[in-house]
Amino acid sequence: MRRISEQLSSLHFTTWTVVVLILWFSGGILLAGHETYSREFALMNRVPLRHWIVDPLQGSFLIKSWFVGLCLVMVILGVNLVFCSWTKIMRIIRIRLSASKLLMLVIHIVFGLVALGHFGSFMLGYRHENIRLAEGEIFSFGEDYELALVKVHFVDEPWVLDKSRRELTRNQFHYRSNFAEVMLSRKQKKVDQDRIHILRPFRHKNIQITLKRFIPLSTRAQSKGNDNAPVGVVLVVSKNPVIWIFLTLYPLMILGIMIYMLMTWRISSHSTNSKEYSEGGRENERENE
Amino acid sequence: MDNFLFLTYVCAFILYGLAFCFHLFDRKTPEVFTGFSALGVNLLVLVVLIILSGHGPFFELFESFLLVTFILGCLGFFYPETGDRRPGLRMWVWMEILLLLTIALFFPKRPSPALYDRTYLYLYLFFGLRKIALSALSFAAAQFIQFRVERKRGVRGKSRFQKGRNFLLLGTLIFLMAEYSGIIWCQNGWGDFWHWNGGFFQSTVIVLYLMLTLHLPGKGRQSEGIRSLIGGMSACLMLTLMILRHLG
Numbered sequence: 001m002r003r004i005s006e007q008l009s010s011l012h013f014t015t016w017t018v019v020v021l022i023l024w025f026s027g028g029i030l031l032a033g034h035e036t037y038s039r040e041f042a043l044m045n046r047v048p049l050r051h052w053i054v055d056p057l058q059g060s061f062l063i064k065s066w067f068v069g070l071c072l073v074m075v076i077l078g079v080n081l082v083f084c085s086w087t088k089i090m091r092i093i094r095i096r097l098s099a100s101k102l103l104m105l106v107i108h109i110v111f112g113l114v115a116l117g118h119f120g121s122f123m124l125g126y127r128h129e130n131i132r133l134a135e136g137e138i139f140s141f142g143e144d145y146e147l148a149l150v151k152v153h154f155v156d157e158p159w160v161l162d163k164s165r166r167e168l169t170r171n172q173f174h175y176r177s178n179f180a181e182v183m184l185s186r187k188q189k190k191v192d193q194d195r196i197h198i199l200r201p202f203r204h205k206n207i208q209i210t211l212k213r214f215i216p217l218s219t220r221a222q223s224k225g226n227d228n229a230p231v232g233v234v235l236v237v238s239k240n241p242v243i244w245i246f247l248t249l250y251p252l253m254i255l256g257i258m259i260y261m262l263m264t265w266r267i268s269s270h271s272t273n274s275k276e277y278s279e280g281g282r283e284n285e286r287e288n289e
Numbered sequence: 290m291d292n293f294l295f296l297t298y299v300c301a302f303i304l305y306g307l308a309f310c311f312h313l314f315d316r317k318t319p320e321v322f323t324g325f326s327a328l329g330v331n332l333l334v335l336v337v338l339i340i341l342s343g344h345g346p347f348f349e350l351f352e353s354f355l356l357v358t359f360i361l362g363c364l365g366f367f368y369p370e371t372g373d374r375r376p377g378l379r380m381w382v383w384m385e386i387l388l389l390l391t392i393a394l395f396f397p398k399r400p401s402p403a404l405y406d407r408t409y410l411y412l413y414l415f416f417g418l419r420k421i422a423l424s425a426l427s428f429a430a431a432q433f434i435q436f437r438v439e440r441k442r443g444v445r446g447k448s449r450f451q452k453g454r455n456f457l458l459l460g461t462l463i464f465l466m467a468e469y470s471g472i473i474w475c476q477n478g479w480g481d482f483w484h485w486n487g488g489f490f491q492s493t494v495i496v497l498y499l500m501l502t503l504h505l506p507g508k509g510r511q512s513e514g515i516r517s518l519i520g521g522m523s524a525c526l527m528l529t530l531m532i533l534r535h536l537g
Contacts, residue, residue: 026490165404169403169405210478254462265455
């Protein structure tokens with residue numbers, strides 16, 4: 001049992017798991033380069049994965065296998081992380097470890113939580129893509145919410161909307177000046193109302209309303225009597241209950257690595273004689289054990 | 290203006306090349322002079338690119354490489370070095386710069402278009418920090434190459450190895466910062482911080498590779514050799530994926 005535990009917590013095990021992960025994602029890059037599979041990956045972006053994975057009509061066997069394989073390798077990495085952290089905690093209890101090693105342990109635990117948050121965001125919440133609305137139109141979604149487009153304020157020439165995002169220059173399209181006003185209501189009661197700009201979404205609790213782009217208003221909307229507004233919008237409604245945990249833990253992990261780097265950088269830059277060289281070396285070697 | 294950009298780029302190329310040659314033939318004063326001039330011309334190209342585009346020089350490959358060569362050149366030039374024996378650390382820095390400038394030769398030598406969102410803070414940070422990370426990783430690679438050279442000469446190289454590891458960790462840190470900026474940019478622009486596509490997979494491969502370099506087990510001479518080799522390759526991997534992404 002002890003031997004299994006030692007192997008599960010070893011750096012060799014971590015290394016090989018990470019190598020497999022790299023190969024797995026490299027396979028993903030190759031698949032994404034293929035037109036058919038690229039469309040399937042695009043589908044994964046539009047629907048919650050808990051629906052996608054169980055629906056036999058959505059997604060091919062290959063992409064689903066790739067995803068399941070990815071989850072399995074991540075689980076193995078997670079097991080390695082748990083065993084490794086446990087061994088470190090035991091060492092801290094028995095022999096007092098240095099501050100840098102203690103910090104490294106914290107960074108690893110935070111990394112584990114970040115990975116969990118990442119996985120949670122695939123599985124939890126919902127996402128409604130490409131909601132096309134004209135002024136006065138309403139979109140209903142989960143938990144009896146309704147989203148109404150109150151007003152579109154577009155200061156640029158409408159012809160610029162025929163151009164793709166990668167062609168629009170800052171003289172043609174002023175993304176900070178153009179906005180839409182949306183109202184969120186629940187069970188016919190107004191909950192919130194605000195402006196949304198491109199790259200500046202509107203948030204209510206865990207729900208985010210994102211303005212993806214402006215579009216020329218279709219004849220369908222004009223026939224409904226919206227002649228005054230030549231421009232409509234494409235919105236994304238998404239709910240991710242773990243987003244704030246993820247967005248808080250990630251910079252904490254970066255901060256931890258930064259402090260660790262500064263702590264260990266000092267050790268090395270002060271290592272000027274051969275004795276200190278070997279101390280610094282041993283320090284690293286112990287970290288690698 | 291495109292001609293001016295091309296001429297200054299060629300000028301920087303020649304000056305870096307001369308600095309490399311002077312280093313090779315152990316001519317210190319001319320190396321310092323040409324290296325310093327090369328950095329000056331490199332800076333001039335960057336300033337012109339910024340003025341013409343109205344944003345930072347890190348969106349297209351040509352301007353990105355010039356930014357990386359400038360940061361790398363500054364690191365090679367001003368980072369304190371001991372020892373007089375050739376080849377020194379600077380030789381690998383000049384070589385890396387020449388390699389980057391050679392690759393830049395195949396891409397349009399003009400400023401990137403002033404697209405509407407290229408002044409957005411998180412987009413700026415995402416692209417800018419990535420180029421700084423590439424510079425730090427390239428410098429780490431130079432340190433690792435020097436470590437291997439010195440080891441063959443029989444010089445104790447713990448300090449050199451440690452310097453390489455420091456810059457590798459710095460590059461990783463900056464790359465993670467870039468990723469975090471990208472996460473916020475994506476969340477604000479598309480309502481989600483992750484997309485299943487080639488670009489995100491490539492970023493993940495880089496993060497995982499950096500993770501791998503910092504987790505390689507073992508101790509002793511052989512292990513250090515492997516770690517320096519794999520650590521040094523991180524800049525190469527990032528560069529390759531960057532070019533592939535741009536071409537794709």
